[in-house]
Amino acid sequence: MLKVLYFANLREAIGFGAESIELPAGVATVGELHAALGTRHAALLTAKNLRAAVNQKMCGLDAPIADGDEVAFFPPVTGG
Amino acid sequence: MNAVAVQEADFDVGAEIAALSASDAEAGAVASFVGLVRGGEVAAMTLEHYPGMTEQALVEIVAQARERWEVRRVRVIHRVGKLLPGERIVFVGVSSAHRHDAFAACEFIMDYLKTRAPFWKKEQTAAGGRWVDARESDDAAAQRWQGGQ
Numbered sequence: 001m002l003k004v005l006y007f008a009n010l011r012e013a014i015g016f017g018a019e020s021i022e023l024p025a026g027v028a029t030v031g032e033l034h035a036a037l038g039t040r041h042a043a044l045l046t047a048k049n050l051r052a053a054v055n056q057k058m059c060g061l062d063a064p065i066a067d068g069d070e071v072a073f074f075p076p077v078t079g080g
Numbered sequence: 081m082n083a084v085a086v087q088e089a090d091f092d093v094g095a096e097i098a099a100l101s102a103s104d105a106e107a108g109a110v111a112s113f114v115g116l117v118r119g120g121e122v123a124a125m126t127l128e129h130y131p132g133m134t135e136q137a138l139v140e141i142v143a144q145a146r147e148r149w150e151v152r153r154v155r156v157i158h159r160v161g162k163l164l165p166g167e168r169i170v171f172v173g174v175s176s177a178h179r180h181d182a183f184a185a186c187e188f189i190m191d192y193l194k195t196r197a198p199f200w201k202k203e204q205t206a207a208g209g210r211w212v213d214a215r216e217s218d219d220a221a222a223q224r225w226q227g228g229q
Contacts, residue, residue, distance in 0.1 A: 079199025
């Protein structure tokens with residue numbers, strides 16, 4: 001299983017902030033997961049400057065993912 | 081006391097600054113920054129974070145500051161939840177032997193926090209809610225540290 005998290009405007013557009021899914025067949029990177037989830041959550045595909053983290057570390061779309069990982073998608077950060 | 085905290089509660093600026101140098105005869109300087117909610121058309125602000133990752137990102141930013149400057153104590157507090165204009169959002173305090181390290185480390189931590197720590201602001205105005213867009217000027221402020229001090 002994968003734990004997938006969404007934050008801020010992405011969370012609002014999708015309608016929830018977390019889901020557990022089976023690792024889709026053929027998905028081995030963050031970018032491939034993004035494309036696979038995009039078929040269910042259009043907001044993932046239309047979001048500008050989307051950021052991602054795997055196991056709570058910022059990463060790029062080419063970062064590998066494996067069963068059991070926590071993957072998060074979110075917009076650029078605006079704290080401080 | 082943990083160096084970093086993410087919390088809904090307000091903090092006592094005077095107590096935090098005092099704690100940075102309490103019982104430390106080597107501390108010769110304390111620099112601090114307090115970020116506030118600006119008023120104007122914003123009636124309220126809600127801050128969201130990524131529990132776990134946010135705290136870890138702050139710890140890593142503090143560690144990077146310690147590698148660059150001779151600092152003694154560091155304290156970072158960032159509030160989350162609903163905040164009103166004038167309320168405190170963030171505190172960064174640094175103690176050091178000499179002022180340059182405290183000033184520089186404090187500014188570095190704020191610049192990196194604004195671009196690397198997972199927090200998101202949503203403003204409430206008379207027209208409704210809107211998520212704050214990231215600012216290019218914040219990226220530029222963080223990037224200038226990569227060319228040296």
